[in-house]
Amino acid sequence: EKLNHILDTHALLELDGFGEKREMEIRQSLEHFLSGMNKKARLLYPEASALANKLCEFIATNASVKSVTPLGSLRRKKETIGDIDVAVSTEDIPGTIKHTLTYPDITHVEDKGTSKITVLLNNAVQTDVRFVEPEKYGAMVQYFTGSKYHNIRLREYALQKGYSLSEYGIKIARGETKMYTFKTEREFYKFLGLDLIPPEMREDTGEIELAEKHDLPVLVEETDIKGDLHIHSNFPYASSHDLGRSSLDELAQKALLLNYEYIGISDHNPKFSGQTHRAINAVMKGRKKYYEQLLDSSRSVQKNTKKLKVYIMLEIDIRADGTLALPDDGFSYIDAAIVSIHASFEQAKDVMTARILRGLSYPKVKIFAHPTARMLGSREGIQADWSTIFDFCASHHIAIEINSSPQRLDLPDDLVREAVQRGAMFIINTDSHHVDHMDLMTYGIGVARRGWLQKRDILNTRGQEEFETWLLKG
Template sequence: MNNKQVSEKLREVAIAYEILGENRFRINAYNQAADSIENLSTDIQQIWQRGDLQKIPGVGGSLAQHLDELFTKGSVKHFEEFTNKMPAGMYDLLIIRTIGPKTAFKLSKLLNEKPYNQRASIYERLETALNNKVIQDLEGFGEKRQQDIYDALKKYKSGTRKKKRILLSDADVISQRLSVYLKKDKNIQKIDYLGSFRRRKETVGDIDVSVASKNPAQTINYFIQYPDVVDVVDQGEKGATILINDGVQIDLRVIDLSRYGSMLQYFTGSKYHNIRLREYALEKDLSLSEWGIKDKKTGKTKKFSSEKDFYTFIKLEWIPPEIREDQGEIEAAFDKKLPKLVTSSDIKGDLHIHSDYDYPSSHDRGASNLEELLKKASDRGYEYIGLSDHNPKLSGHTDKQIIAITKERKTYIEHLLYDNKLLQKYPRVKKVYIMYEVDIRTNGALALPEQALDYLDGIIISLHSNFVLPSQEMTQRIVKALSFPKVRIFGHPTGRLINEREQIAADWHQVFEMCKKNQIALEINSSPKRLDLPDMLVQEALKSGCFFTIDTDSHQVNQMDHMPYGVSVARRGWAQKSDILNTQPFERFDKWFMRGGD
């Protein structure tokens, strides 16, 4: 079973626990474990084989034993004891908006009875019950609840449904467009985004936005008239939910300015950060909510307009949203030992840039010329960049020809930089490193003759093929490639494409040890579809003593502006400025990059 399948199994058990009235701490633990496993950067069965299951957040001793049984036998007796008590089709109903676990349980129990055609799908049986107005007679339902379910089923069948999780960069585009619209409402005093979007996760589900408004009713009415709306899902006194034309759901929360800070904290999450924070506060006889902090002894609730003041009141440093994942940040905030996370303004260069240089490239060439790239680098305040075009393609070329192509490219770039005085035109940029991004072949060899390295300052090595090798074989492949001369950076290490291609299976501990030994930087690739190395592996690599570069892998000049996405990944991985090599000024960076001994 892969990570996604295991996480889905745990969520099914958690839903069964909830319906059957099990302890809420147990339910939370299973949901946390499911989230952690789904977002693991390593195959969970590798973690199981190493005996490290209990290092996964939410996985305690009991659950670790159940997972051991799952991987050993293919099923878990304890899980089946609970999930087998759920009516057939119940889990399928949960995909319909407005239907939660307990509602799905009641409906599926009804729909599995004799009057309904059991050969029909659960959705067809539900439609029959709704048309016959049977649902409204169920305990706790009524006419309005039946109508809500009818509308939700109709939208599901018509395809008017929210998208699954979207790329962070796509969420940025949507939020920027929405912000322009909201700022035209003169009642709005403040706007912030919440949830996984504010925590800068690689993908986002719903987009949650909070506003402080002098007139909530007018603001909510203005919000639901947003031009991109295709459906107003819900509207109330404190907010509204809309579905926009690209299938994304946006939730608006409105509150007065005096309580804005507590709402911002509460709805930023993560869920598990907030659970741990509430436990911490309860030890001080305090109760936390979106409305403020209640003193349980006096019954009084203190309001907070500032999120920083909210944390300060409970004796904690303000915690950056990116690391609010219950990974020890609350304890670190109490001890005043939170890391000073890297920022975009710390970046001094970008080493992974593709140009439009005309040569027989092994992959897609860039679309921008050297001067365009230098100007952008200068505008961004960079002191150095790396031209890292793909290695020449091997097919149809001898080693001698590839060496000649590489030599000619070096001569051409140096002519532009020095004879045509491009570096003088952009004096902020002190050096352009002449590099290649070189393919790691299946056997671990590099797709470049070693003599060609004489015409390169350094290289990035990357995986561009054969992503599904067994873990041991893939690890050997990578370790061999890391031993070649002039390797400076291991590019987009896991090879993943978010929502398109899973990451490779490898023994990352062994890979990190090799990078550390050979002083090779792990890349945090800022391309929105990659964001690779993922944040959880960044944390693991930091513990191994590795260092990083954050690069954009730009194939067009404006993609150099994607740098903040890589910085967000580094921050979520708890990386500081000192962990990122391309935060160093040119002289220090050059000493590392141009070191001898290769």
């Protein structure tokens, strides 16, 4: 406020070295700063998804509702979301609007029309809910799912065929006034001679051309996943990072509920700095013995692991110089290693690339975890020569992780596209530090689908025997 007052009274012009141009630059900088302060923070995809799904479930309880679907970047599973958009197919629009407005989490109604309402959820999240008759639902869902660039390209494609597209349906571009309406998106795309394009692919990166050729990839599904290899247990030791909070028994039970065939217990490496190699190796030996005895002697664990293979693994830091934070002898106590970066994020691109390649060169390294080390909303990803790293992983049979943690969602989808084109293989993990985190797999699947990955591209879609051949033998 004081700076605004100084600018408004032109008091700066009385000081040596300050002219009108400098005053204008300061005012513009202040306005930019204030707009950033007032800018609404974007939600992480899982947060927005939870809010939208809860609202959709409530709307669906109305007897007139036929279908409810989130729209926009949320439906396309973007990593962060601005506003929430929802489409509702209903035989009674006024009645369904009335029902929707009784939703308890609506704290303010910003606008109410005959087919759309705009509300705030929990005093914070702007949400547009659009209501339409069932026979028009497909066109509206397609239109508001986007993306903007996909829709622009689709309109151009339709115009070449003599059609005009809108949220209401499809018309002949010239002359005829009839509007062709569609109950489903599949019918909408079929009318244009296209296969149904998965929402995650709709970014105008070649998907329309593939749909025209009936050559779209069959994207991975969550039901394809056979195991989770990045799980932290509550084994008590002096860890380099945070411990897990669930027991091996709890993790095994959860894995069976998820119909997994195998899991990897991948605690962080023991504290490295200030420790002797002998002391670290003693911790590793004790850890292996602990898990083996638990697997052999605990009735509960034994029962759960009869149908579940448990691999004793470790997540190891790639240190600043590229060495791994584990003595060479320590590798004898694990089946396989995950490596990752947890510090020194600001290294130059060439230094970081050499660091990663050195870390990946150690024996038993099978997975490169959360490769960019980003934390959504708080830390940018590292800079590295990703083409070189992807080529190295492909030629050395090292899997690139898609980390399902909501704060990471790492590898980002654009780099997933690049990596798979270079022949790299992937693994989707949850990085669970609690048994409940094993349910986060769905968010990694979303990233994989945005990266156009198919089941064949992802190693933990393989059955246990085939997976073990890769994990233990390369």
